[in-house]
Amino acid sequence: MARRKYVVGNWKMNGLSAAVADAQAIFAAAADHGGVDVAICPPFTLIGALVAAAPGAAVGGQDCHSAASGAFTGSVAAPMLADAGATLVIVGHSERREGCGESDADVRAKAEAALAARLAVILCVGEPHEVRESGGAIDYVLAQIAGSVPDDFAADRLAIAYEPIWAIGTGLVPTVADVAAMHGAIRGALAVRFGGAAQDMRILYGGSVNGDNAAELLDAGDVDGALVGGASLTAAKFVPIVAAAAAL
Numbered sequence: 001m002a003r004r005k006y007v008v009g010n011w012k013m014n015g016l017s018a019a020v021a022d023a024q025a026i027f028a029a030a031a032d033h034g035g036v037d038v039a040i041c042p043p044f045t046l047i048g049a050l051v052a053a054a055p056g057a058a059v060g061g062q063d064c065h066s067a068a069s070g071a072f073t074g075s076v077a078a079p080m081l082a083d084a085g086a087t088l089v090i091v092g093h094s095e096r097r098e099g100c101g102e103s104d105a106d107v108r109a110k111a112e113a114a115l116a117a118r119l120a121v122i123l124c125v126g127e128p129h130e131v132r133e134s135g136g137a138i139d140y141v142l143a144q145i146a147g148s149v150p151d152d153f154a155a156d157r158l159a160i161a162y163e164p165i166w167a168i169g170t171g172l173v174p175t176v177a178d179v180a181a182m183h184g185a186i187r188g189a190l191a192v193r194f195g196g197a198a199q200d201m202r203i204l205y206g207g208s209v210n211g212d213n214a215a216e217l218l219d220a221g222d223v224d225g226a227l228v229g230g231a232s233l234t235a236a237k238f239v240p241i242v243a244a245a246a247a248l
């Protein structure tokens with residue numbers, strides 16, 4: 001099965017009601033690029049509005065709790081995301097691993113909860129700058145994969161996003177060779193654990209992807225798409241990334 005390119009916008013803590021129009025413009029333009037899967041993960045507060053404004057479009061959460069319900073003030077459960085019309089969720093973003101102290105075990109539990117709620121999962125991994133500098137990036141990321149990827153899922157329901165922490169929101173990106181080496185190592189580790197199914201799992205790159213660098217990053221070996229933060233907030237910035245994916 002050929003892996004379709006997958007371009008996902010992570011709006012983070014950005015977007016009020018007026019941003020629904022941006023999402024509509026993105027999904028409308030994305031429809032012209034039929035070979036690419038496009039999703040937007042807005043803040044929780046906008047999920048329902050995006051689903052209503054763009055029926056059939058892929059809208060996701062940016063996090064979920066590992067429990068299906070309960071006394072967890074401020075948290076959102078995976079079944080709630082599905083009930084709001086979301087079809088996917090990001091788990092393990094470095095801003096949650098670092099900012100909220102989420103461990104690999106926490107991330108795995110969230111991914112399992114999401115899969116149980118029939119959400120597709122984008123599971124993030126990535127090394128801090130000092131680990132990249134010390135030459136330990138691949139070992140670090142493969143340990144995150146070992147600890148946070150669940151055992152049981154359909155290959156098309158869980159994608160990995162490799163996001164070097166030092167590349168997120170900084171304008172810095174790894175070399176294409178480094179991206180290809182990391183993605184190849186991730187695919188190799190997935191193949192050891194999951195066999196042939198690893199060939200059907202998508203591995204996205206994230207970290208300062210924009211319309212100028214998307215084509216070469218998306219063309220790197222074992223790169224099946226992009227997880228995009230800052231450049232996903234408007235159609236003017238995001239659609240060129242979708243177009244770059246479609247052109248490959």
Ligand code: PGA
Pocket residue numbers: 010163167168169170206207208209227228229230231
């Ligand atoms: P960025 O964020 O594109 O703004 O670097 C990517 C991400 O954190 O998912």
